[in-house]
Amino acid sequence: MVDPLGSEALLNGARAARAREALERAGWKGLVLVPGPNLRYLTGLAIEPSERLTAAILPARGPGRLLAPAFEADRLAGGLEETLEIVPWPEHADPFAVAAGLIAEQGWLLDATAPFWIAEAFHDRGVRLRSAGALCAALRRRKDEAELDRISAAQRLTRETLVDVPGWLSPGVRERDVAERILAAFRAAGAPGWAIVQFGDRSALPHGRPGERRLTPESAVLVDLGAVRDGYHADLTRSWWFGSRPEGRYGEVASAVEQAQSRAAALARPGARAGDVDAAARRFLEQHGLAAYFVHRLGHGIGLEIHEPPFLVHGSEVLLEAGDVFTIEPGVYLPGQFGIRHEDVWVIREDGSERL
Structure with a gap:
């Protein structure tokens, strides 16, 4: 399900900007978000989690990307409020290998709401991610x-x-x-x-x-x-x-x-x-x-x-x-x-x- 939070692209853009500032202040390279409250808060996308990897790759600097199954790309594009480039992956591909190529370096945080199988899959491909729990909680705590x-x-x-x-x-x-x-x-x-x-x-x-x-x-x-x-x-x-x-x-x-x-x-x-x-x-x-x-x-x-x-x-x-x-x-x-x-x-x- 894609359920964007109304027409608030500017608001979600401001939230993503605050996330980038927080990442840079703390010395982190970026943030990997999966379907759930943190993704919704920062991008406006409300996506039901599934066994196929969908993840927003939000670097401290540079453009953000949304890694998604290729057959879902058009549907997801209609719900985006934060400007993200969609990176589709075909059914036969390893999405975690694609994600690892986008991250390319250590010092990234993983959404604390991510299920263990996602963290494990990144780990198995040599990507060492730390928890984004504290950062996301701080961003979302004060309600606008x-x-x-x-x-x-x-x-x-x-x-x-x-x-x-x-x-x-x-x-x-x-x-x-x-x-x-x-x-x-x-x-x-x-x-x-x-x-x-x-x-x-x-x-x-x-x-x-x-x-x-x-x-x-x-x-x-x-x-x-x-x-x-x-x-x-x-x-x-x-x-x-x-x-x-x-x-x-x-x-x-x-x-x-x-x-x-x-x-x-x-x-x-x-x-x-x-x-x-x-x-x-x-x-x-x-x-x-x-x-x-x-x-x-x-x-x-x-x-x-x-x-x-x-x-x-x-x-x-x-x-x-x-x-x-x-x-x-x-x-x-x-x-x-x-x-x-x-x-x-x-x-x-x-x-x-x-x-x-």
């Missing part, structure tokens, strides 16, 4: 306005869909049924997406999957969902009680989780340490005797990938910067009883943070 627009649109659709979910709940409905209705709503709006729906004590599984569990009166409901707009992800979680008599501490825990999110968000600003934002939520839950049941990090970056830097995790010294986009999602999971997670997406602005 076009990216923020897409994340906001995805988040808006996700929130609008979630509003309808309580009306789909009735005794006997399965988790899977509700998840499928969410996905159908996304598709009707022209967006792919995903959904996690958990009932009763299954809501205490932090990363459960919707299954055959049927909803019963007086039980917990947890829904975690996200639409995708033009490749950019949303992420939203809400929890509530289906019935009129919440079990035990449910109301108290729900209030504490929401307040923990507010405490963390209040600290999220340029220069704040990611670990300190996590600690703010954790300290508040500790005051309510719940910290032991908050078993995951507070949040993760989001964009072309559902999980990407920065990560709000205990002890992280990463300093937040304007343009960072991430989730804040404290959760409390009481085994055998219920789980509650409250998640939204936030962006760091020059003077603080804003919920998208």
